[in-house]
Amino acid sequence: MTEDILIVGAGPTGLTAxxxxxxxxxxxxIVDRRDGPGGAPKALVLWSGALECLSRVGAAGPIVEAALPxxxxxxxxxxxxxxxxxxxxxxxxxxxxxxxxPQPVTEAALYERxxxxxxxxxxxxxxxxxxxxxxxxxxALRTVQGRVERGTYRYVVGADGTHSxxxxxxxxxxxxxxxxxxxxxxxxxxxxxxxxxEAQYHITPEGVLVLVPxxxxxxxVFFDTSADGxxxxxxxxxxxxxxxxxxxxxxxxxxxxWSNRFQVHAKVAPAFRAGPVFIAxxxxxxxxxxGGQGLNTGVQDGYDLGWKLASVLRGAAPELLDSxxxxxxxxxxxxxxxxxxxxxxxLLRNPMARAMRDATMQSFSRRGLLEKQMLPQLxxxxxxxxxxxxxxxxxxxxxVPRGVKLGRRVPDTPLVPLHGTKADSLHQYLTAGRHTVLAxxxxxxGDMAVRAVAALRGRGVDDITDVLWxxxxxxxxxxxxxxxxxxxxxxTARVSGPGFGKEDGTPxxxxxxxxxxxxxxxxxxxxxxxxxxxPSQRAGTPEAA
Numbered sequence: 001m002t003e004d005i006l007i008v009g010a011g012p013t014g015l016t017a018x019x020x021x022x023x024x025x026x027x028x029x030i031v032d033r034r035d036g037p038g039g040a041p042k043a044l045v046l047w048s049g050a051l052e053c054l055s056r057v058g059a060a061g062p063i064v065e066a067a068l069p070x071x072x073x074x075x076x077x078x079x080x081x082x083x084x085x086x087x088x089x090x091x092x093x094x095x096x097x098x099x100x101x102p103q104p105v106t107e108a109a110l111y112e113r114x115x116x117x118x119x120x121x122x123x124x125x126x127x128x129x130x131x132x133x134x135x136x137x138x139x140a141l142r143t144v145q146g147r148v149e150r151g152t153y154r155y156v157v158g159a160d161g162t163h164s165x166x167x168x169x170x171x172x173x174x175x176x177x178x179x180x181x182x183x184x185x186x187x188x189x190x191x192x193x194x195x196x197x198e199a200q201y202h203i204t205p206e207g208v209l210v211l212v213p214x215x216x217x218x219x220x221v222f223f224d225t226s227a228d229g230x231x232x233x234x235x236x237x238x239x240x241x242x243x244x245x246x247x248x249x250x251x252x253x254x255x256x257x258w259s260n261r262f263q264v265h266a267k268v269a270p271a272f273r274a275g276p277v278f279i280a281x282x283x284x285x286x287x288x289x290x291g292g293q294g295l296n297t298g299v300q301d302g303y304d305l306g307w308k309l310a311s312v313l314r315g316a317a318p319e320l321l322d323s324x325x326x327x328x329x330x331x332x333x334x335x336x337x338x339x340x341x342x343x344x345x346x347l348l349r350n351p352m353a354r355a356m357r358d359a360t361m362q363s364f365s366r367r368g369l370l371e372k373q374m375l376p377q378l379x380x381x382x383x384x385x386x387x388x389x390x391x392x393x394x395x396x397x398x399x400v401p402r403g404v405k406l407g408r409r410v411p412d413t414p415l416v417p418l419h420g421t422k423a424d425s426l427h428q429y430l431t432a433g434r435h436t437v438l439a440x441x442x443x444x445x446g447d448m449a450v451r452a453v454a455a456l457r458g459r460g461v462d463d464i465t466d467v468l469w470x471x472x473x474x475x476x477x478x479x480x481x482x483x484x485x486x487x488x489x490x491x492t493a494r495v496s497g498p499g500f501g502k503e504d505g506t507p508x509x510x511x512x513x514x515x516x517x518x519x520x521x522x523x524x525x526x527x528x529x530x531x532x533x534x535p536s537q538r539a540g541t542p543e544a545a
Contacts, residue, residue, distance in 0.1 A: 001515075003022065003029060003152070003153050004026070004027070004028065004153065004155065004313055005027075005029065005154065005158075005309060006028070006137075006151070006153045006157070007030040007159060008031055008032075008127045008157065008159060008160045009032055009141075009158065009159035009160035009161065009164075009203075010031070010034075010121040010123075011038065011107065011159060011161070011282075011297055011298075011435065012107055012110060012302070013298035013299060013302040014030055014032070014159035014280075014281070015030070015053070015110035015111060015121075015302070016053060016057060016059075016299050017157055017280065017301075017302035017303070017305055017309075018114055018305050019057040019059065019113050019114055019119070019214075020056075020057055020310065020514075021309060022117035022118060022119050024306075024310035024311070024409065025310070025464055025539035026316050026539065027118075027119075030114075030121050030122065031121070031125040031126075031127065031141060032121055032122070032123055032124075032125065033124065033125065033126035033127075033160075034123060034124070035106065035124050037107045037111055038104060038107055039104055040258065040260070041102030041103055041187060041197055042103045042260075042295075043102075043103040043106075043292065043294060043295035044100050044101065044102060044212060044214075044220060044292060045098050045099070045100055045212075046063065046098060046101060046106065046295070046296060046299075047095075047099045047293075047294075047296045047379045047380060047381075048093045048095040048096070048098070048298075048379040048380075048381045049296065049379055049380035049381045050084065050295070050296040050299040050300055050382070051063075051064075051099065052095065052516070053299050053300055053303035053450050053515075054109070054110070055095075055431055055433075056431060056432065056515075057110075057113060058113050058117075058432065059064040059106075059110045059112075060109075061188060062108070062112070063099070063106055063109045063361075064141045064391075066101055066105045066165070067099035067101035068101070068197065068214065069087075069098075069099055069197070070087055070098050070197060071086065071087055071088065071097070071198050072084060072197075072198045072199075073087075073198055073199040074128045074195075074198060074200050074201070075201045075203065076202045076203065076248070077203050077204075077354065078358075078359045079248060082358040082371060083358075083361035083362055083365040085165055085370035085371045085374065085375060088372065089371055089375065090376070090379055090381065091412075092381075092409070092411065092412040092427060093379075093381060093427070094427070094431075097430070098292070098379075099341050100213065100215060102214070106516060108142075116333035121218065124144035125142070125143050126142050127139055127140070127141055127165055127312065128140050128141070128142045128148065128165075129150075129169070130169035130170070131276060132274065132275050132276065132282065135275065136153070136154065137152065137153075137154075137155070137156045137275075137276050137277055138150060138152050138153075144311065148408040151152075153234060153276075154276060155277075155278065156276065156277045156278070157278050157280060157305060157309075158278065158279040158283045159279075159281045159283060159298075159302065160283055161283060162174075162265065162282045162286050164279060164282075164283035166277065166279060167279045167284075169277075170277045171268060171274070172269050172270070172271050172274060172279060173491045174267050174268075174269055174286070175254050175267060175268060175269070176266070176267030176286070176336070177268070177345075178263055178264070178265045179263065179264045179265070179343065179506075180227060181225065181226065181227065181260070181264075181347065182224070182225050182230075182300070183222065183225075183262055183263070183264050184222070184223045184224075184225060184234045184239065184242070184259070184261050184265060185220060185221065185222040185223070185260055186221050186234060186236070186239045186256045186258055186260075187214065187218055187219070187256065187259070188219070188236075188254060189217070189218050189219070189253075189254045189255045190211075190218075190252065190253060190254070191252040191254060192223075192250040192251040193248065193250055194209055194213070194251060194489065195218060195219075196213055197213060198213070198507065199213075201346070202246050202248065203345075203346055203354075204245070204246045205351075205354070206245060206246060207224045207225060207242075207246065207346070207350060207375070208222075208223065208224055208246070208346040208395075209221065209223055209242065209243065209487060210222035218255075218257075218290070220288070221239055221243055222243045223239075223246070224346065224347065226277050227263075227316045230261065232261065233260055233261055236253060237254050239253055239256070239259065240252070240253050243514065251534065258521040263338065263507065264289065264343070265286040265287075265288075266286065266287065266288060266340040268329070268333050268336050269282070269283075269284045269285065269329075271329075272324060272328060272329050273321075273324060276290075278321075280298065280301035280305055280328075280362060281297075281298030281302065284301065284328075285297060285332040285336055287335060287336050287339045288338075288339040289339070290339045290340075290342035290343045290346070291335075291338060291339050291378050292378075293335040293336075293378070293380075294335075294339075296380060297331065297332055297335045297380065300328070300331070300380060301328050301332070303515065304324060304327060304328055304515060305324055307513070308321055308324055308450050308506050309321070311435070311534075314464065314536070314537050314538075314539065315459070315461070315535045317533075317534070319389065320390055321478075322389050322390075323385075323388045323389050326389065327385050327386055327388050327390070331383050331495055335380065338378070345357055382408060382409040382447040383396060383517075384407060385403070385407040385408070388407055390513075390517075390519060391406050391407040391517070391518070391520065392406075392468030392520050392533075393406055393520070393522075393527065394507070394521065394522035394529045394530055395522060395523065395525035395526035396522050396523015396524055396525045396526045397522055397526065398523040399502075399506055399507070399508040399523040400508045400510060400521040401500070401501055401502070401525075403500075404518055405518060406512055406521055407517060407518065408517065408518060408521075409433060409518075410427075410438075410518050411426075411500075412426050413425065413426045413470075413495055413497075413499070413500040414497060415429065415470070415493040415494065415495065415496060416469070416494040416495075416496050418494055419491065419492040420489075420490065420492065421468070421493060423493070426438075426470075429466075429491070429493075430512060432466070433514075433515075434438055434464050434465055434466050435461075435464060435466070435511070435513065435514060435535065436465070436467070436511070436512040437449070437452045437456075437466070437467045437468070437512075437531070437534070438468050438511075438512055439452070439470070439508075439509050440469075440471075440472075440507065441471070441472065441502075441505045442471070442472070442505040442506075442507065444505075444524065445469055445471075445505070445507035446469050446471075446490075446492070448507060448509060448524060448527050449467050449469040449490045449492075450490055451488045452509075452531060453467045455531050456489075456531070456534065457489065459537060460538025460539075461535045461537065461538065462489055463538075463539070466489075466491065466536070467489060467490050467491065468491045469490055469492045469493075469494075469503075470493055470495055470500070471492065471493070471495070472494070472495060472496070472501060472504075473496060473498055473500075475505060481494075494497075504511040507523065507524060508521070508523055508531075509521070509522045509523070509530055510522075511534065519533060
């Protein structure tokens with residue numbers, strides 16, 4: 001018997017993929033060789049792009065409640081502040097600040113959500129063999145009792161970390177380098193003038209010290225040192241010595257509850273897919289901890305792959321899966337490159353290079369360039385998928401305003417709810433993470449919306465699709481409800497201000513993907529082609545040939 005999807009690895013990436021699939025009506029199997037959720041507070045920072053994915057799968061609430069919003073970051077050299085950036089300036093998102101929250105909190109929220117959706121992780125179950133034959137994958141799974149089970153799957157997701165057996169089994173290399181420095185960290189309580197809501201980077205000739213406040217009042221201290229062959233976690237005395245050497249002075253580390261010593265890599269797999277096998281998260285890319293990009297990139301991998309697999313298994317064209325690598329690998333390459341550049345900046349030893357770095361940092365900070373350039377890259381919020389094979393302009397697309405860009409995040413706009421929705425903005429409407437047909441304009445747009453509702457209902461996919469008719473700001477005719485018997489699932493709202501479309505009511509449509517990206521643009525002549533890009537089958541039915 002062939003099952004549909006196996007996910008190997010139940011960390012944040014694998015759990016996000018599983019929750020996305022289940023939320024879109026597609027079951028999956030998820031296994032992990034560990035005996036339960038991770039307890040080590042490895043990754044700390046969640047940025048806007050990942051938080052929006054977690055919100056779409058219904059896991060963000062407990063994370064936000066437990067987190068500490070970070071107000072900014074400052075950079076110090078020779079005991080003086082040489083730069084800084086303030087957070088909170090990102091537009092068009094409910095998550096304007098990055099959140100500091102230990103990784104076990106994120107995993108626990110996803111695990112709880114998985115259970116609520118009817119899923120379960122098979123712990124102490126290890127993938128020990130994988131072979132691909134055509135479009136099927138046979139995987140050997142070994143349980144803690146030593147029993148080996150073999151099963152055949154249509155798709156396998158390797159979310160099993162940097163030493164991924166799934167990646168190795170399909171002969172995908174892991175390209176990049178390993179830093180010659182070893183990194184030490186400790187979580188504990190600091191006495192003295194420690195930052196309360198910002199990350200601090202103290203860059204010295206001996207190495208870097210990073211101070212990050214934790215949600216419970218503690219702090220993380222993070223250092224780089226020369227490699228000496230020692231693999232044991234650092235002692236409190238070792239951490240305190242580095243803190244005295246590189247810190248601002250007057251800080252004492254107390255009550256350390258976790259510490260670690262590890263090597264750091266900058267690697268990206270050259271391919272994220274081998275036929276029906278996909279890799280995601282740390283199996284596909286390994287980052288320096290600079291900027292906290294690793295977990296964030298992995299969560300977005302899991303979400304992207306999850307909604308695309310679910311769409312194909314609900315009847316969308318299988319070619320949609322061809323977009324996973326060209327969309328996610330460039331984002332991963334950029335995230336690894338950014339983290340690598342920051343890390344190399346930390347490790348500068350030449351006095352002239354250090355002086356140039358400090359002067360550049362001061363200049364960028366004065367002009368606000370760190371907020372304008374660096375912050376959006378860290379947030380990974382508005383990625384450019386305009387070259388993706390999964391986006392297209394359709395007949396009549398010229399009617400769509402320039403601000404609604406193909407392959408980019410759909411712009412937000414205030415809404416006045418009229419029927420079926422209480423959302424007061426477009427982004428709020430899209431937080432459910434469903435496939436959305438957006439029809440803008442006068443009554444002709446309303447007629448298109450009704451037509452879309454009827455078509456999607458006939459296909460049995462109205463559980464994962466929404467249709468929103470957005471009327472121009474000046475259009476106050478009628479009660480706002482589209483006409484026709486099928487309009488019960490057609491939400492309607494009015495733009496509360498100008499700038500979203502032509503005020504004369506010229507109609508246009510867009511398909512907004514579950515990730516908030518504009519997947520297709522069309523006018524009235526392209527409505528049928530636009531609908532063909534959406535899933536076309538109810539859950540549990542065989543995939544169309």
